[in-house]
Amino acid sequence: MHETKLVRNFKDIRRSDGALVGGKNASLGEMISTLTNKGIAIPPGFATTSHAYWQYLDANAIREKMADLIAEWQTGKATLSETGDAIRKLFLRGTWPKEVDTAIRAAYRDLSRAVGAADCLGVAVRSSATAEDLPDASFAGQLESYLNISGEDAVLQACRRCYASLFTDRAISYRQTKGFDHSSIALSVGVQMMVRSDTSGSGVMFSIDTESGFDKVVLINAAWGLGENVVQGTVNPDEYQVFKPLLGEASLVPILEKKRGEKEMKMIYASPAPLNAATGSPNAAPTTRNVPTSRAERSAFVLSDEEILRLARWACTIEKHYGCPMDMEWAKDGVTGKLFIVQARPETVHSRRDAAEAAVFKTYKVEGHKGRVLSKGLSIGDAAVAGRICLIESAKDIGRFIDGSILVTRVTDPDWVPIMRRAAAIITDHGGRTSHAAIISRELGLPAVVGTGDATYVLHTGQDVTVSCAEGDNGFVYDGVSKIVTDTVDPTGLPSGETEVMLNLANPAAAFRWWRLPADGIGLARMEFVVTNAIQVHPMALVHFDQLQDPIDKERIAVRTAGYKDKAEYFVDKLAHGFAALCAAVYPKPAILRLSDFKTNEYANLIGGAQFEPEEDNPMLGFRGASRYYSPRYKEGFALECRAIKRLREEIGFTNAIVMVPFCRTVGEAKKVLDAMAENGLRRGENGLKVYVMCEIPSNVILAELFAEHFDGFSIGSNDLTQLTLGIDRDSEELADLFNEQDKAVKWMIQHVIRICRSKGCKVGICGQAPSDHPEFARFLAEAGINSISVSPDSFVSVKRNIALR
Known part of the structure; x- marks a missing residue:
């Protein structure tokens, strides 16, 4: 040249x-x-x-x-x-x-x-x-x-x-x-x-989680056609999350999440502009145009797993070269099938925070009564605000914006920046995490809920609402003004000690919010949360889909499992990836994943569940936990749970996942559960797999030495253990004053099992609420020699300090 x-x-x-x-x-x-x-x-x-x-x-x-x-x-x-x-x-x-x-x-x-x-x-x-x-x-x-x-x-x-x-x-x-x-x-x-992405797809990629600043993931957005629609936020794109530390293993597929976007339109080349008769030059006609996508395009992912991983590896290489988190644009050529990086620049929010500033973070919580959910979309930031809506559909009307209002509009572009600066929060119909609205909201430090699909339809000017981006990946718009509590968390300089402090986490979408806490891992991750929120279908209804009797349930399941040839694969895929996000948040530290512990009435409430669950007078003490896993009523559903964990550990790569068995009543039952797991490819000790048991029944304490022969660790469930030791229904209002996890009998039980576990070389922890609520109880546990205390994230700092004072 x-x-x-x-x-x-x-x-x-x-x-x-x-x-x-x-x-x-x-x-x-x-x-x-x-x-x-x-x-x-x-x-x-x-x-x-x-x-x-x-x-x-x-x-x-x-x-x-x-x-x-x-x-x-x-x-x-x-x-x-x-x-x-x-x-x-x-x-x-x-x-x-x-x-x-x-x-x-x-x-x-x-x-x-x-x-x-x-x-x-x-x-x-x-x-x-x-x-x-x-x-x-x-x-x-x-x-x-x-x-x-x-x-x-x-x-x-x-x-x-x-x-x-x-x-x-x-x-x-x-x-x-x-x-x-x-x-x-x-x-x-x-x-x-x-790049001829007009006949394929394109999008944006970050080498960091854009909301939490979690530096171990790559975030990729993708849509069909040229990339302007993703950048401007005029479409809701696919979203993929990839775990960077495992990308070096060629045999693994460390994709944490694949979320299909609506991708309602795509930008393609326009027809060539005609020549101007007077000048012989092309007329100033548009060179691109938007067209609707087909149903097939809307229901398909833009990128294959192999392409997702290739882009993520490129993101890591670019980040390493520049020495900072990066914001990149990519495109795929529809003629050659090749991927390209077409732009790269430093990420402008988290990359400019120094280490001291990044370590201290503010948490938000919507407390007390929440109004009904009016709209929801992707959360940008992690704050919450309450205020009055100002709905503006066109940039020509931005003069009507009222300072301090919550801006509601279809989509933003740079013309909107002057009023975005004066808004308390932003809500849009369209856009993903890399859209204009998302980027500017982060830069301004504003909470935003983007890609709702219906905000301008269901909300109106003058309406009082609460906008919450403090509940994970999903942002919610609640009716009315709710109480918002904020807290500043500074995990720096916390005392160390022999007792580990772990986290109780349930929501995969919120896991990355807590990555800066110096936690020793996850002490309890409940499968029920992932099933209830991400899957919502009873596993047996997926295994026996053709035998479902309720046509409404059958239709709901068909809609949810669209794109899955095997209905059961829907359960395995969603559960494996839900757990993957939790494991990623603390990797390589342990993440203890509890197998399903729904009660029959709770299982019956899942889509298609009523057909497969018996009616019980006392579900709390009924067909729950370990007893389900080898039962003909549920063993096919348990097989799906095992398949998901096997995929999590062996295909995605999270060998830090530990399996925990809940409500295991007898030593004989323990053997049956381990046999059922082995039949489904999960063998204790193989590929480093550890299996723990919940210690929540007096028999677990009394026969602790025998249970220790079959499990690698115990996790004390103090709520159920208190209930069964004292013979008190923990939900009874009449007996509320008697329900006390610090009762002498309960404390004796806890001390006894800790002593046995220590003598047998078994790990022992606790995952109940009591250490968070009662500092003296946390100190008692540490003095008794417990290995770990698992608490809710908002209690982490106080518990860490409390046990250091013993």
Whole structure:
């Protein structure tokens, strides 16, 4: 490629060239020159330099006129709209200096020939400002990009329009807020070979969890067609999460989650623009257009597992090279089937936090009465706010926004930034975690619920609501104003001790919120939560789907399991991936996963469950826990539980998962359960598998020495143990005063089992609520020699300190 100081080939650009070609183009050059030899594919191209920009300004006498126009706006003599329009016209009416014109044409011809496309290569023409992609400013969507541009004249016109986009109203406003000098910022234009993702898919990728800052996952969003719809948030994309530490094992598939998005539309190439009869040049017609996706496209994932893993590995390589979390755009060529990285920049929220700031975090909880759920979507951030809605459907009406309101709209773009800054929270109909609304909300520190699908339909201006992003991946809009409690957690400098402090976690969607706590693992993860919230179907109803008698249940199950040829695979897949998120949050520390402990009335409430469950007068002491696993009534359902855990450990790779058996009444029952597990491929000791038992029945304590021969550890369930030791229904209001986990009889039971376990070399912990509520009880457990205490995350710091005071 012919190079001058006006044009640079990407392969000759480095990260240090930001002042010459802007952050975006400098990053592309850095990757092409240093990472292509590591297997990462980046489309070739070239960049105009800041010298070309300044020559364009000087050749058309724009500098002085622009400075005067900005000064008039800053002194209140002109509006932002008038100023932006006037400056853009200066650029659009300008002519190219001969030297710049020649350099760009020559570079485009060289690029076309290099990829074998004669002189009419389709290219993406993107703006790259010299102040763009800085750690404290993303400039998300502020500048323009033009896709599917073909021909020298069209490329030059697109470059001119990129220059003008440096002075859109939103870009002027953004720079003013960030304190950038309008006259000192130059613009480079990147001209890059188009990837034919119009016939395949594209999206955005982060090398970090965008909400919690958890640094061990890659987050990928994907939609059909060109990537602008994902970036702008006009579609709800697929979402994939991949666990980085296990990517080096070629035999594993460490995908934590695959969430199918609606992907209602896709952006494709428009028909070529007709030539203007007078000039012989193409008319200024759109080069892309949106079309609806097919039902098949909406119901399918954009990427295969192999492609998800390849992109995730590329993300890790790019992150390692840059030394910070990265925000990347990718595209798949529908003609060749190849994947490409088309942009990369530093992530702008978590990457700019220093270690001390990152360690301290604030927690939010919606307490007391919650109104009914009016709408829900993806949560952005982890805060909660209550306030009054201001619904605005069009950017032309943003003047009606009331400061401090909760903004509700269909979708945001950079035109909305001025009022997003004045909002208390944001709710949108469309968009994923990498949409414009999500990126800007994070940058502003605002809670946002995006991709609700119905917010502008079910909500209205003047309505009082509570917006909660404090409950995991899902964000909720509750009717009315609820009480919101905040707490600042500083886990730094906590005392150490012999007694480990672990976490009770149930919700996989919220697991990453707590990754900064120096916990010793997960002491209790309840399978019931994953089944109730992510699966919602009785496992036996999936195994015997054809025999279901209730047509409504059958239809509901058919809808939920769409895309699964085997209905039972739905249960295995959802459970394995739900547990995977929990294991990932503490990896490589242990995560103790309790097998299902539904009672019959609870199982009956699952979809299709009533047909498979007996009616019991006292489900609390009935057909629950271990007794189900080898019973003909449920053993096929238990086989699915075992398949899920086997997949979790052997295919996804979380060998830190420990299995725990609940409500195991006798030693004989323990043997039957272990045999049933072995029949389904889970053998204690094989591949490092440990099996624990819940210690919640007096027989577990009395025969602790015998139970210890069959299990690697005990977890004391103090609620059930208290109930059965004292003979008190823990739910009885009349006996509430008698229910006491610190009763002498209960404490004797606990001390006895701890002593036996220690003598037998068995691990012993507790996963009840009492240590969280009563500091003296936590100290008693530590003094008794318990190995671990497992508590709710909000109690972690206080319990850690309490046991250090003994």
